[in-house]
Amino acid sequence: xxxxxxxxxxxxxxxxxxxxxxxxxxxxxxxxxxxxxxxxxxxxxxxxxxxxxxxxxxxxxxxxxxxxxxxxxxxxxxxxxxxxxxxxxxxxxxxxxxxxxxxxxxxxxxxx
Numbered sequence: 224x225x226x227x228x229x230x231x232x233x234x235x236x237x238x239x240x241x242x243x244x245x246x247x248x249x250x251x252x253x254x255x256x257x258x259x260x261x262x263x264x265x266x267x268x269x270x271x272x273x274x275x276x277x278x279x280x281x282x283x284x285x286x287x288x289x290x291x292x293x294x295x296x297x298x299x300x301x302x303x304x305x306x307x308x309x310x311x312x313x314x315x316x317x318x319x320x321x322x323x324x325x326x327x328x329x330x331x332x333x334x335x
Contacts, residue, residue, distance in 0.1 A: 229292045231264050233282055253277055269293055272312030276319075286312070 234245040246260040253274050262268040270278070270293065279286040 233284070233292065234260075237282055249278075249281070252281055263293070273315055275312060276315050
């Protein structure tokens with residue numbers, strides 16, 4: 224296993240318990256390369272806030288749990304999430320809330 228074995232465990236769980244193909248499956252879902260996934264597993268890079276958000280939905284886990292998986296690995300490597308990444312994540316959350324509100328308004332208009 225790579226440096227981020229907790230992330231690797233999530234990947235295997237996401238792939239119905241099979242290690243083979245788990246990186247490819249997630250890469251396809253996130254529209255990133257398998258090299259990016261491998262880099263996250265090995266602690267060389269961090270996923271973007273958008274990919275953390277998407278993984279939380281795909282893995283059916285809270286965003287905080289996904290961030291924690293990467294934060295623990297980064298702390299051992301003396302790396303941490305930058306303020307920019309955290310700000311980006313907050314902006315994505317806000318956009319999602321706005322979209323949800325717009326959808327509700329459209330549903331109301333359709334009913335009327």
